[in-house]
Amino acid sequence: MPETQSVYSSDLAGVVVGETAISDVQGEAGVLSYRDIDINDLVDVPFLHVAWLVLFGEWPTESEKRALKSFICQHAALTDNEKLLLGQVNRELHPMLMLQGLVPLLEMPTEDTLGRGVDAEQGLFIAAKISSLIAGHHRLGQNKSILDPIPGKLRHENFLTMFHGRAPTREQVRMLDAAQILQMEHSFNAGTFAGRVCASTLAPIQSSISASIGTLFGKLHGGADQAALEMAIAIGSPEKADEYVRNSLANKVKIMGMGHREYRAVDPRAKILKPMAVELCRDDESKNLLATLVAVEEACQREFGAKGKEIWANVEFYKGAVFHSLGIPTHYFTAMFAQARVYGYIAHFLEFRPQNKLIRPRALYTGTPPEAGKTAA
Incomplete structure (x- = not known):
């Protein structure tokens, strides 16, 4: 029986692998x-x-x-x-x-x-x-x-x-x-x-x-929340955000918490979390961190906009500011x-x-056969 043609996607992008009503x-x-x-x-x-x-x-x-x-x-x-x-x-x-x-x-x-x-x-x-x-x-x-x-x-x-x-x-x-x-x-x-x-x-x-x-x-998944706030701490102030973003993009360094694999519009969760962060961040340290995050988002939008692209913060980006204001390390x-x-x-x-059905994808084998005629000593 001939094998059915397989769809190849190294990251499963666009591949439907199941159903859910959740x-x-x-x-x-x-x-x-x-x-x-x-x-x-x-x-x-x-x-x-x-x-x-x-x-x-x-x-x-x-x-x-x-x-x-x-x-x-x-x-x-x-x-x-x-x-x-x-x-x-x-x-x-x-x-x-x-x-x-x-x-x-x-x-x-x-x-x-x-x-x-x-x-x-x-x-x-x-x-x-x-x-x-x-x-x-x-x-x-x-x-x-x-x-x-x-x-x-x-x-x-x-x-x-x-x-x-x-x-x-x-x-x-x-x-x-x-x-x-x-x-x-x-x-x-x-x-x-x-x-x-x-x-x-x-x-x-x-x-x-x-x-x-x-x-x-x-x-690249849940750990982006920690990475995003630690990024803001390392930047130090909103005035330094532009330089950080330019250097990161020039050196192909991922800016944690910006963009999302699924959303081509604003992450609906970030829409809710951002004003929550503004409401909660009242002390000087929290206000500075939040202002730095906002400046990073705005700088990213300017840089990507200049190339005809759009990008927005995802849920991890502002969530860290909310947790920080609640005293969570x-x-x-x-x-x-x-x-x-x-x-x-x-x-x-x-x-x-x-x-239940066992999930077992196929792999595309890319190995190289031994040289013809070569034998072990």
Whole structure:
């Protein structure tokens, strides 16, 4: 039987590799929706309600809201064994490597208390633990004790309290809710696709999520948020942005956080995050960093515009300024991304597993045969 003609794309650009009803990225129009609801209509909805929508394709009932809030708070508290495990991790280890390593070591629940299946139960269990692992790793790195979540508190109110050791303001919680909703899900991004590949082997959900977290760590993916703000810190002031951009382009150095693989218009998430950053960045240091980022974006637009091209900042570009204003160190930015995107990873696992098929692409072999007649000595 003759082989069918294969489509070759080294980066899978333009290649359709599956179906999803979870989110829709309309790159040309600059539109993002979760379950057919525009992201602009979701940023003021309670975070866990959006998570439920992303996971199950419907809004939670009143009883489901209560059950989910109770479940997340209950399992967010690290057990003595989990604290001991976290305590063995090198304090200097990047939080993303910590998460990638510890997620598969968590002892998964085996009962279905939420009525959505064991996979969903285990996925939400991991989501609950991730926030406490991040906060605990930060606390241990400061030679401080790990704090437990406070029953009845909102998801991100608890996280910021566990992370900093003090209660956040209502405005800070609202901003973090919105920022995390914006990065909860984004179709077949690299991290999500890596998780689907892992899931296709019938590996358990913790392996799939760990694979996604490892992929998210890269600077060309989730790590761009850390890189973008560190770039602004290195530039120092908005007056130096023009020179930095010109030198970077002349030397073919990628300007982190500028442009997006999918969007040919403004990233809809950046549209929301930029004014949030302006609202939150009030102290002199934060204002200077934000002004530097704005100057870099404007310089990029001038340089690309002179060549007849357009470019805009993506979600990672201004997200770092928001996190910085919340007192999150730069090397924790991508872990904050994982804390939100894990709900998308779970949703894709749940969507993919019932119709599971091993993902196994072909490779174009480019090896060179040995010279004719040459034999080993």
